[in-house]
Amino acid sequence: MGSGKRKTALEAAALFLTVVFAATAERKAHAALSPEESRSLVEGRQAHMREHAVALYNLQRILKSGEPNWAEALIYAQQFLANSRDMASWFATGTGPSSGAATAAQSDIWRQPEKFRRNREALVGETEKLLAAVRARDLAAAKRQHNATLEVCDTCHAQFRAQHRVEALP
Numbered sequence: 001m002g003s004g005k006r007k008t009a010l011e012a013a014a015l016f017l018t019v020v021f022a023a024t025a026e027r028k029a030h031a032a033l034s035p036e037e038s039r040s041l042v043e044g045r046q047a048h049m050r051e052h053a054v055a056l057y058n059l060q061r062i063l064k065s066g067e068p069n070w071a072e073a074l075i076y077a078q079q080f081l082a083n084s085r086d087m088a089s090w091f092a093t094g095t096g097p098s099s100g101a102a103t104a105a106q107s108d109i110w111r112q113p114e115k116f117r118r119n120r121e122a123l124v125g126e127t128e129k130l131l132a133a134v135r136a137r138d139l140a141a142a143k144r145q146h147n148a149t150l151e152v153c154d155t156c157h158a159q160f161r162a163q164h165r166v167e168a169l170p
Contacts (some may be wrong), residue, residue, distance in 0.1 A: 038099035045090040045105070048083060055080040056150070059134075063143050070137050077134040080149075081127045087120050109160050119156040126152050 033041070059076040062068045096110050097103055109116050126149040133141035 033094040033099065035100055038095055039101040041092050041095045042099070042101035042103045042105075045095065046103075048086070048090050052080065052083040052087075055083065056146075056153070059130075060146060063139065063146055066139075068137075068139060068142075070134065073134045073142070074131075077127070077131045081124070081131050084120070084123045084127045087123070088117070091116070104161050106160050116156075116160060119152065119159070123149070123152045123156065 055076045059073055059080065062073045062076065091105065091109055093110065095101060095103065096105060096107050098107065126145065130142065130145040130149050133145045
């Protein structure tokens with residue numbers, strides 16, 4: 001076997017072992033959770049994510065109006081930021097796809113925790129800017145920042161979940 005083929009075979013073997021190890025690690029990590037506990041945690045996460053999406057949708061609706069109710073916009077921006085900060089706690093070990101619970105979250109969340117953490121941090125950073133634009137009552141800046149925040153959502157969902165996109169603002 002030539003060195004190029006050997007290298008390719010070794011890379012393929014390394015990738016295979018990485019995938020097997022990650023799947024095994026996730027299974028072992030949630031071994032302490034009962035199926036009911038996993039399901040309950042996943043259902044809680046899904047409820048939080050729905051609340052999160054509704055806050056962003058309502059903020060979008062307000063900003064689209066052209067004459068926003070800034071007090072209402074502030075409530076939704078603050079809620080979205082609070083949820084963004086809390087999100088790390090929504091993805092407990094043992095609540096991934098191999099737990100048996102119905103979830104759209106992909107195993108890569110637990111296999112690539114550093115990448116997932118960076119996405120969450122980016123979301124918090126963009127949401128803080130969105131909140132600042134809402135507090136300043138700057139409609140153009142709030143729309144731009146809403147779209148920037150949405151891009152972070154889309155990036156993370158494309159990597160870790162079935163992609164879901166909220167309409168960008170003009």
